Amino acid sequence: MCGIIGYIGKREAAPLLLNGLKRLEYRGYDSAGMAVLNGQMQVLKQKGSVGNLEELLNVSGTVMLGATMGIAHTRWATHGDPSDRNAHPHMNISSDIALIHNGIIENYSSLKKELLSQGYEFESDTDSEVLVHLIDRVWKADPSIGLEGAVRQALRHVDGAYGICVVSSREPDKIVVARKGSPLVIGLGDGEFFIASDAAPIVEHTNKVVYLLDGEMAVVTRDNYTVKTIENVEQQKRVTELDFSLEKIEKGGYEHFMLKEIFEQPEVMRDVMRGRIRVEEGRVQLGGIEDYLDRLKQAKRIVICACGTSWHAGLIGEYLIEEFARIPVEVDYASEFRYRNPIVTSDDVVIVISQSGETADTLAALRLAKEKGALVMGICNVVGSTIARETLCGMYTHAGPEVGVASTKAFTAQVIVLFMLAMALSKGRTISQEEIKLNLRELAEVPEKVARILEQNDAIREIALKLKDARNALYLGRGYNFPVALEGALKLKEISYIHAEGYPAAEMKHGPIALIDEDMPVIVIATRDNTYAKILSNIEEVRSRKGRVIAIASEGDRDIEQLTPDVIFIPQASAALLPLLTVIPLQLLSYHVATMRGCNVDRPRNLAKSVTVE
Numbered sequence: 001m002c003g004i005i006g007y008i009g010k011r012e013a014a015p016l017l018l019n020g021l022k023r024l025e026y027r028g029y030d031s032a033g034m035a036v037l038n039g040q041m042q043v044l045k046q047k048g049s050v051g052n053l054e055e056l057l058n059v060s061g062t063v064m065l066g067a068t069m070g071i072a073h074t075r076w077a078t079h080g081d082p083s084d085r086n087a088h089p090h091m092n093i094s095s096d097i098a099l100i101h102n103g104i105i106e107n108y109s110s111l112k113k114e115l116l117s118q119g120y121e122f123e124s125d126t127d128s129e130v131l132v133h134l135i136d137r138v139w140k141a142d143p144s145i146g147l148e149g150a151v152r153q154a155l156r157h158v159d160g161a162y163g164i165c166v167v168s169s170r171e172p173d174k175i176v177v178a179r180k181g182s183p184l185v186i187g188l189g190d191g192e193f194f195i196a197s198d199a200a201p202i203v204e205h206t207n208k209v210v211y212l213l214d215g216e217m218a219v220v221t222r223d224n225y226t227v228k229t230i231e232n233v234e235q236q237k238r239v240t241e242l243d244f245s246l247e248k249i250e251k252g253g254y255e256h257f258m259l260k261e262i263f264e265q266p267e268v269m270r271d272v273m274r275g276r277i278r279v280e281e282g283r284v285q286l287g288g289i290e291d292y293l294d295r296l297k298q299a300k301r302i303v304i305c306a307c308g309t310s311w312h313a314g315l316i317g318e319y320l321i322e323e324f325a326r327i328p329v330e331v332d333y334a335s336e337f338r339y340r341n342p343i344v345t346s347d348d349v350v351i352v353i354s355q356s357g358e359t360a361d362t363l364a365a366l367r368l369a370k371e372k373g374a375l376v377m378g379i380c381n382v383v384g385s386t387i388a389r390e391t392l393c394g395m396y397t398h399a400g401p402e403v404g405v406a407s408t409k410a411f412t413a414q415v416i417v418l419f420m421l422a423m424a425l426s427k428g429r430t431i432s433q434e435e436i437k438l439n440l441r442e443l444a445e446v447p448e449k450v451a452r453i454l455e456q457n458d459a460i461r462e463i464a465l466k467l468k469d470a471r472n473a474l475y476l477g478r479g480y481n482f483p484v485a486l487e488g489a490l491k492l493k494e495i496s497y498i499h500a501e502g503y504p505a506a507e508m509k510h511g512p513i514a515l516i517d518e519d520m521p522v523i524v525i526a527t528r529d530n531t532y533a534k535i536l537s538n539i540e541e542v543r544s545r546k547g548r549v550i551a552i553a554s555e556g557d558r559d560i561e562q563l564t565p566d567v568i569f570i571p572q573a574s575a576a577l578l579p580l581l582t583v584i585p586l587q588l589l590s591y592h593v594a595t596m597r598g599c600n601v602d603r604p605r606n607l608a609k610s611v612t613v614e
């Protein structure tokens with residue numbers, strides 16, 4: 001949540017920071033601001049998108065000319081509404097310290113009371129502002145400690161999560177940064193340094209980065225950077241080379257990131273499998289878990305924890321692992337798991353799934369599972385993310401940066417990883433080598449099948465026309481397609497703001513059937529698998545109550561056309577691989593409905609890409 005970019009070097013800072021904010025806007029977009037130093041501290045901030053800040057900069061940005069260092073922020077509100085005064089940076093009373101912050105300061109209200117009683121005045125309703133006044137207070141109390149010492153001492157008073165960047169006109173050639181719970185990365189350029197909440201705004205300048213760990217601080221000057229713990233212990237940091245290009249994080253000719261990411265899926269799926277499966281040998285090689293595979297196979301139970309779309313992938317993981325590897329699996333919302341005192345022992349394996357690798361609830365579930373002695377494994381997309389680093393072993397999904405807030409390619413990548421995991425856990429135990437070969441062969445064919453579904457984009461757009469004015473929608477599926485029904489409903493509601501629910505089709509008669517009338521579109525996943533006959537009965541039940549059915553069916557199914565004119569056909573596949581196909585038309589349907597309704601598809605209201613607060 002929220003995006004941070006900082007720069008120190010030889011170039012004009014303001015345009016560079018603005019450009020960085022544009023790349024970070026997917027992390028938060030309700031206000032934006034920047035502070036630069038050109039002899040004096042200059043601050044501009046504005047409610048709304050980075051575009052609004054750009055306009056302000058065009059009008060009054062001359063004051064920022066000549067500045068070759070600065071910090072900037074794009075915000076997603078947690079404390080205080082989206083407004084100019086709640087936008088970051090926040091300043092101390094004498095306006096010589098500026099601070100930007102990602103995260104939440106949990107004890108901010110007691111700190112604020114204390115500071116108010118000492119004469120400090122607050123300009124905003126944010127939790128973040130307490131930090132800048134705290135820094136001011138400790139620095140005034142002992143001027144010899146400097147900016148670095150002041151930040152260090154101030155942070156000792158703070159509970160909560162933060163990624164911060166601080167600058168001061170009293171020490172003008174320095175940016176002090178610190179991290180606890182909110183990611184920060186330093187980009188190492190040629191005679192210049194960048195600081196950001198993720199690599200997206202850095203990658204066009206340099207591919208060399210240093211990730212800060214929780215509890216670390218860095219002082220970045222024009223020609224150097226040093227990293228220490230908040231307790232002041234020097235740290236040796238490894239420089240990582242990023243392997244994704246700027247082109248990959250731009251829209252690549254599509255109107256929206258979401259559409260680009262939907263269409264990238266065949267390629268992404270190949271990337272996920274690349275080097276990991278050998279179809280003819282029936283081999284699955286999962287480097288990140290190889291050393292732990294025997295322990296994983298011996299697990300008494302696997303618990304999968306995740307949130308949102310990643311939780312839906314987890315449900316599919318449950319079906320896959322139980323069917324093939326015969327290990328009992330439970331799937332928990334990370335937010336429930338962490339607060340319900342779950343029974344977890346050292347015989348359990350806990351798998352956390354997260355695209356961003358930074359989701360606060362999933363991270364907390366991971367830490368709890370670790371405390372209880374479970375072997376904790378991660379499935380993450382963002383390389384070097386906190387969850388990826390804190391798990392004992394794991395697998396990256398290699399889906400590349402996902403910018404659209406609605407998760408699409410990350411979901412299918414997660415499902416493929418879970419499928420490969422199920423095969424690895426089954427090998428030599430529960431299914432024959434021949435079956436593994438067969439399953440892997442079918443998996444390898446999925447990208448091409450997905451490409452065929454994507455060719456139906458125009459037809460799917462036509463069907464979306466029939467959904468666009470709905471106020472509610474119901475999604476039904478059974479077996480492996482039940483989690484897909486949940487995911488389809490989530491996609492529709494989060495980007496088009498149409499209320500939608502997903503149900504196991506057989507549950508319809510236990511309540512939701514009461515909702516069905518001519519105004520209720522029902523999207524039914526009716527592929528040819530072992531529940532096909534049952535799902536046809538569900539369709540009849542909907543039709544007899546005048547519900548409008550949109551069906552996702554298997555190619556060659558003529559019967560379904562007798563039941564509804566609105567059918568999207570997908571290639572045949574065995575049940576376990578169907579989610580990778582059936583979800584594609586649902587992603588496209590939501591996308592088209594949302595664009596037809598004029599919604600901001602990539603940045604739906606009230607949502608952020610990475611939910612790093614509870």
Ligand code: M6R
Nearest residue numbers: 308309310354355356359406407
């Ligand atoms: O980054 P994560 O996978 O941990 O995020 C979890 C959810 O916030 C996320 O999947 C969310 O539900 C999707 N953006 C919905 O499309």
